[in-house]
Amino acid sequence: MSNIQSVLSENRVFPVNPEFTKQANIKSEQEYQQMVADASNNYSGYWANLARQYIDWKAPFSKSLNDSNPPFYTWFEDGKLNVSYNCLDRHVANNPHKTAIIFESDAGHIETVTYKELLTKVSRFANGLKSLGIVKGDRVIIYMPNSIEAIVAMQACARIGAIHSVVFGGFSAKAIHERIHDAQAKLVITSDAQKRGGKIFPLNQDVKEALSLPGCESVEKVVIHRRTGEKVEWDNKRDIWWHDVIKNQSDECEPEWVEAEHPLFILYTSGSTGTPKGVQHASGGYLLGAITTMKWVFDIKDDDIYWSTADVGWITGHTYLCYGPLAVGATQIVFEGIPTFPAADRFWRMIETHKVTIFYTAPTAIRALIKLGGDLPNNFDLSSLRLLGSVGEPINPEAWMWYYETIGKSKCPIVDTWWQTETGSHILAPIPGITALTPGSCTRSIPGIFVDIVDEAGNLVTDNNGGYLVIKKPFPSQIRTIWNNPERFIKAYYPEDIANGKYYVAGDSASRDTMGYYHILGRIDDVLNVSGHRLGTMEIESALVAHPGVAEAAVVGRPHDIKGESIVAFVVCKGQLPTGSEKDFLINELREWVAKEIGALAKPDEIRFGENLPKTRSGKIMRRLLRSLAKGEAITQDISTLENPHILDQLK
Numbered sequence: 061m062s063n064i065q066s067v068l069s070e071n072r073v074f075p076v077n078p079e080f081t082k083q084a085n086i087k088s089e090q091e092y093q094q095m096v097a098d099a100s101n102n103y104s105g106y107w108a109n110l111a112r113q114y115i116d117w118k119a120p121f122s123k124s125l126n127d128s129n130p131p132f133y134t135w136f137e138d139g140k141l142n143v144s145y146n147c148l149d150r151h152v153a154n155n156p157h158k159t160a161i162i163f164e165s166d167a168g169h170i171e172t173v174t175y176k177e178l179l180t181k182v183s184r185f186a187n188g189l190k191s192l193g194i195v196k197g198d199r200v201i202i203y204m205p206n207s208i209e210a211i212v213a214m215q216a217c218a219r220i221g222a223i224h225s226v227v228f229g230g231f232s233a234k235a236i237h238e239r240i241h242d243a244q245a246k247l248v249i250t251s252d253a254q255k256r257g258g259k260i261f262p263l264n265q266d267v268k269e270a271l272s273l274p275g276c277e278s279v280e281k282v283v284i285h286r287r288t289g290e291k292v293e294w295d296n297k298r299d300i301w302w303h304d305v306i307k308n309q310s311d312e313c314e315p316e317w318v319e320a321e322h323p324l325f326i327l328y329t330s331g332s333t334g335t336p337k338g339v340q341h342a343s344g345g346y347l348l349g350a351i352t353t354m355k356w357v358f359d360i361k362d363d364d365i366y367w368s369t370a371d372v373g374w375i376t377g378h379t380y381l382c383y384g385p386l387a388v389g390a391t392q393i394v395f396e397g398i399p400t401f402p403a404a405d406r407f408w409r410m411i412e413t414h415k416v417t418i419f420y421t422a423p424t425a426i427r428a429l430i431k432l433g434g435d436l437p438n439n440f441d442l443s444s445l446r447l448l449g450s451v452g453e454p455i456n457p458e459a460w461m462w463y464y465e466t467i468g469k470s471k472c473p474i475v476d477t478w479w480q481t482e483t484g485s486h487i488l489a490p491i492p493g494i495t496a497l498t499p500g501s502c503t504r505s506i507p508g509i510f511v512d513i514v515d516e517a518g519n520l521v522t523d524n525n526g527g528y529l530v531i532k533k534p535f536p537s538q539i540r541t542i543w544n545n546p547e548r549f550i551k552a553y554y555p556e557d558i559a560n561g562k563y564y565v566a567g568d569s570a571s572r573d574t575m576g577y578y579h580i581l582g583r584i585d586d587v588l589n590v591s592g593h594r595l596g597t598m599e600i601e602s603a604l605v606a607h608p609g610v611a612e613a614a615v616v617g618r619p620h621d622i623k624g625e626s627i628v629a630f631v632v633c634k635g636q637l638p639t640g641s642e643k644d645f646l647i648n649e650l651r652e653w654v655a656k657e658i659g660a661l662a663k664p665d666e667i668r669f670g671e672n673l674p675k676t677r678s679g680k681i682m683r684r685l686l687r688s689l690a691k692g693e694a695i696t697q698d699i700s701t702l703e704n705p706h707i708l709d710q711l712k
């Protein structure tokens with residue numbers, strides 16, 4: 061609540077830097093308003109024009125939006141294209157020796173590839189994939205660290221029309237298994253291990269473990285990239301080295317020209333119920349969202365050195381690392397490591413070394429770095445920076461101010477970008493040459509995206525009152541469906557009980573201030589945002605309940621200074637209430653258990669035991685009470701429907 065209060069009482073406004081405006085891609089409010097007007101007057105035509113302008117099509121499209129079967133919207137459906145062609149070949153034709161990627165490893169080694177070299181790598185690996193029998197439409201799991209090879213693997217899939225599904229390296233064998241099974245993947249691409257913060261984390265071993273569980277019979281081969289040289293437990297029938305896959309392959313690979321709606325990838329993300337959802341994105345519309353926002357929000361130019369610190373395992377690592385920067389022909393940094401290794405000045409050092417001009421990171425990293433050394437940036441020359449970005453969670457005004465003053469020297473606009481795995485690209489964000497900034501607000505919508513705040517009945521909510529954040533019209537880069545589960549897609553994003561299922565419901569609540577700026581208040585569902593990572597409370601509860609000693613569990617979020625939210629679990633054991641050393645042992649064991657079931661990122665920060673959970677007479681767990689207990693607040697809510705009030709004392 062304190063966060064909400066401080067956001068709502070925020071009234072500082074930082075005007076646009078006129079120097080920035082002079083060189084910006086969008087230079088005036090009139091230009092922005094004209095775009096909005098064009099989109100209002102001819103929505104389908106507005107996006108069609110942009111798609112023709114920014115994408116190279118093999119076969120032109122004649123239809124823009126097809127809304128004949130809501131909410132299954134399609135865009136540019138009779139056009140044909142290839143995303144990898146748009147990211148590589150067309151730049152190689154103009155400027156082959158331009159640097160595409162500057163890779164910096166955890167240990168600080170630097171490797172640079174030009175667009176021509178990257179195209180060669182992608183083509184050879186794509187040919188290698190074909191030699192393994194991978195064809196258009198096959199699903200490929202990628203479980204790799206941030207690296208040139210991870211991008212090559214993703215781009216190679218796009219080149220041959222295979223559908224990749226990247227699994228974040230922090231997820232467990234169980235999580236890989238779940239995704240392989242749901243996607244019925246034919247191939248897994250991984251590395252022997254990954255290096256982060258000087259430590260080695262095995263990856264291939266997790267893949268092995270996942271494949272040993274029933275339900276992965278679809279997987280024919282595992283391609284292993286040698287990254288650290290760790291010993292690999294070899295399976296003769298299934299495993300093949302990356303370097304053997306590309307051996308003797310041609311440097312050229314004709315792209316597979318796919319329909320605009322052909323799925324480019326599936327990315328699993330947490331929802332409020334059940335297992336993670338396979339968010340399916342389409343090739344054409346997704347690419348368009350990536351390109352337009354690179355130009356409008358990041359104001360990308362030919363001579364920029366762009367750096368997004370995101371991991372390829374998340375949507376930001378897809379849109380603003382693998383696809384967006386390459387689609388616009390930018391030079392970008394790809395970083396393998398973590399912000400605190402070898403010291404908490406790593407980011408600032410890298411900005412100085414590489415003369416980074418655009419820097420995009422998450423509030424959780426900013427807060428952690430302030431705590432570890434708020435003055436450290438002053439030891440470095442950060443004058444190359446011209447634009448800063450924030451993503452993943454609300455940025456609190458104090459962190460915003462530090463970012464603005466200490467990193468941006470009060471001259472760099474901050475683009476606070478609100479979007480989701482499902483939206484594919486930015487939805488709410490300042491346009492840096494024209495939008496005055498307010499700390500903690502992601503300001504207004506991208507021109508051509510129609511966002512609003514409504515109540516259950518679909519009525520508009522105005523003037524600082526919170527409501528459901530919705531997107532009123534379908535847009536090119538949006539989720540097409542949940543892989544293999546269209547009913548779940550409708551239920552999750554076009555629920556009947558909010559505005560009669562007319563609008564895309566984001567799952568966030570938001571308010572709009574008197575300037576018309578949006579303030580995100582947080583999730584309305586049981587989804588946690590821990591260090592910018594999305595986790596479902598249900599998933600963690602299921603993991604806990606799978607432990608043989610656990611009868612029941614409920615998980616809630618508690619505000620945390622650095623992580624945004626931390627995870628608090630209330631657990632009912634089978635048998636007696638654990639005490640003393642037995643209790644400590646069990647806490648440890650359950651935390652490790654969750655790490656094994658989901659990944660270390662889902663480990664509860666705190667576990668409390670009780671003989672029961674607070675429930676209503678009908679047996680419903682009263683989560684709002686648990687949230688108060690987790691925060692250590694006195695219970696002031698109405699507890700007249702609570703069946704077992706004495707339990708509150710136990711869970712305090």
Ligand code: WTA
Pocket residue numbers: 329374375376450451452453454455476477478479480481482502566567568580582583589592593594
């Ligand atoms: C939250 C990450 C406030 C939000 C790109 C959303 C944000 C969820 C912001 C999506 C922001 C993301 N301000 N909240 N700038 N950006 N969120 O799918 O709750 O991992 O629904 O996509 O993160 O998380 P996801």
